[in-house]
Each structure stands twice: as C-alpha cells, then as structure tokens.
Amino acid sequence: MTARARIGPNAVLQHLPVLDAELGAALRGALLHVADVPEPPATAGMLDEASVARLHHAVRLFLPDRAAAIQRAAGLATGDYILANRIPRPAQMLIRALPASLGARVLSAAIARHAWTFAGSGRFSVCGHAPLCFEIAANPLAQRACDHPVCDWHCAVFERLFSALVWPDARVVEMCCCATGAPACRFVIAPHGCK
Numbered sequence: 333m334t335a336r337a338r339i340g341p342n343a344v345l346q347h348l349p350v351l352d353a354e355l356g357a358a359l360r361g362a363l364l365h366v367a368d369v370p371e372p373p374a375t376a377g378m379l380d381e382a383s384v385a386r387l388h389h390a391v392r393l394f395l396p397d398r399a400a401a402i403q404r405a406a407g408l409a410t411g412d413y414i415l416a417n418r419i420p421r422p423a424q425m426l427i428r429a430l431p432a433s434l435g436a437r438v439l440s441a442a443i444a445r446h447a448w449t450f451a452g453s454g455r456f457s458v459c460g461h462a463p464l465c466f467e468i469a470a471n472p473l474a475q476r477a478c479d480h481p482v483c484d485w486h487c488a489v490f491e492r493l494f495s496a497l498v499w500p501d502a503r504v505v506e507m508c509c510c511a512t513g514a515p516a517c518r519f520v521i522a523p524h525g526c527k
Contacts, residue, residue, distance in 0.1 A: 337453035337472065338378035343485065344387055345372060346409040350402050354395070363390055381452035381472045388473045392482055403484035410485070411492025418446075419497075427497045435498045436464050436521075443493070450489065459518070466490065469516040474509050481509035483517050490521055499523040 348371070351360040364371055367390035369383050392399040415424070419442070427435045440458045443466070447456030455469040468474075474482050487504040494502035501524035508514035 337381040339381045339384045339452045340449040341372050341376040341379050342410040342413050343384045343450065344369065344379060345374065345376065346406040346413065347387060347391065347402070350405045350409070354398060354402055363394060366390060385472050385475065388485065389476045392478070400484045404488045407485040407488025408492050411489045414493065415496055424497060432498050436494070437461065439493060439497055440464060450486065464521045466519045466521065467516040471510045471517045474511040474517055476511060478511040480512065481506040481517070482511045483509055486517065487519060490519060494521050
C-alpha cells in the first residue's frame, strides 16, 4: 500500500489566524467543518495533502472576493515561519551576502530539496534561471477548475523568502495554473520591475 502524500502543517496553520481576523473564530470553525478539515494543533506534523487541498479550495469557494488576500496573508506568514524556524541564520547570512543571481540559485536549490513539504504529490522543478522560474506539475492545491490562477499561497511564500534573502522587492507571478487546465503551475520570480 502506498503512503498518502503529505504537506507541511503551515499550509493550514497559517490560514487560521488570518481567517479568524477575517471571519471570527466561529465562522472559521464552520469553514473548517464544511471543508472536513480538523483543526490541527500548533505542534502538528505533516498533514494529509487532501485535507490541505480541501481547505485551500474551501477558502476560494466560500470567500471568492477575499480568497486571494487571505491566501496571500497566510503565505507571507508561512514564509516568515520558514525564515524564523527552518533556514539557519548562517545560511540566511550567506545567501544575502552572495550576488543576487547566485543567492537566487542557492535558495532555489534549498527550496527544491524541501519541495515535498509544500508540493505534496506534485512535482516541483526549477525550470529556468533567467528569469527564475518554478513549476509544480499536478499541483494538489490547484486541482479544482477555475478561470484564473489560484496559487496565491505559493506565490506569497516564494515572495517572502526571496524578498528577505535575495531581492528586497521580489515579485512572484503565476503564469499558468493547474486550476485553469495547465499541466503545471508556473511561477516567475524576479526583482520588481524586471520583465
């Protein structure tokens, strides 16, 4: 029997305070209930990817006008958590000290090594360096049909990491998305204003 794919708990945990601020604790609890997502404890380990995907979809389905902002705030908070708890300070100092193009390569390689924590069963790859481009093929968090890219959480996580360590004004644009029928979600990361 194959083990079920899992995603790091921050894909859910960082949504909770954002949803509390937007909806209040009672409505946030109702949203989790409707999505059939048990509230994980703060010390939760890796979560079943299907549960994480249900929460991300529920936010987009039930809060369509606020979903992008909610998922962006949760993604930025996830990036902050990674910087505070997962990337050692000496590594952060090294990346910041490198020329930006080299720092971007080092950070990209680290992200690729840990992609299983945010891509689950999806297949992550660095598909270019000029401009820097990431792909998540068969992204499990973008499997519900939509007419526009929906990976605001992933974009915000990448933006926070690259803004903190490589380009202070980094911007991430999702060029195509599994939710629109593309085979992969493609993210371009570059300094603001870079074409």
